[in-house]
Every structure is written in structure tokens, then in C-alpha cells.
Amino acid sequence: MTVEQKHEESACRRVDGGITRVFQLLGKRWTGPIVAVLVAQPAHFADLCRAIPGISERMLSDRLTELGAAGLVVREVEGGPPLRVSYRLTEAGAALEPALQELGKWAERHLPESQPDVEADAG
Numbered sequence: 001m002t003v004e005q006k007h008e009e010s011a012c013r014r015v016d017g018g019i020t021r022v023f024q025l026l027g028k029r030w031t032g033p034i035v036a037v038l039v040a041q042p043a044h045f046a047d048l049c050r051a052i053p054g055i056s057e058r059m060l061s062d063r064l065t066e067l068g069a070a071g072l073v074v075r076e077v078e079g080g081p082p083l084r085v086s087y088r089l090t091e092a093g094a095a096l097e098p099a100l101q102e103l104g105k106w107a108e109r110h111l112p113e114s115q116p117d118v119e120a121d122a123g
Contacts, residue, residue: 025070030055030063032100035089038073039097042088067093 026032030052037043037051048060064087067073072093078084089096 008031025066025072026065026096029068030059031067032103033061034060034067034097035093036073036100036104038089039100040096042076042086044084049088072096094114 005051010052025034033052033055034048043051045057045060045064048064049055049057052060064073064075068075072090074090076086076088078086
């Protein structure tokens, strides 16, 4: 190992653990838009499907389950008939609103509308 390699290794900073955890959850496709819809108000499953064009019911269900397990979303069953399921943000989920607003502003300033689909390019 050369002196240069040792210097580079010691100069590298590890990514902050909090940032890693945030992007492991919120960096998944569809998760941000789901949270953004729920920031405005609780929503039924079908309303979430309509509000997020292109998401499949299976993907929405998977992402809602992940958000629930992370303590950001609560699933509530409304008595019927018919039974209806709605989703709302927990206090922790609602606390994301300022960060989401800032990310939206940043995107308006720095990301052109015609940004290529990064996940499609990677697949």
C-alpha cells in the first residue's frame, strides 16, 4: 500500500448513518410520492392508487407495509359494509413534511422536468 493510498483512505469520510437509513427507506421508488400524498391528508388505498400514476396495487401495498414497519404510516380499517382501509402518517411521518417541501423546491431549481428515469436506466 502506498502513502497515497493510505492518505486517500484516511481522508474519506463515511456516509452519515442517519442519511443511509433515510435513503434506504425513502430512496425506494414510489415511497416519496406516497408520503407526499399522505402529508396533505389521510387517504384510502384506491385514492393513493389514483394520486400516484403508474404505481401498481402490489407495489403500493408493499411500500405502505414498509412505511408502517418503519413507524411512518398507520393503517386504519373503517367499519363497513363495505370495509375500507385508510392510511395516515404518524407523528414521525408527518415530521417529514418540511424536508419534503425543501426537496421539492430544490428539484424545481436544479432538476429539469425531462430528467431520465434513473431506475429504468439502471435495469
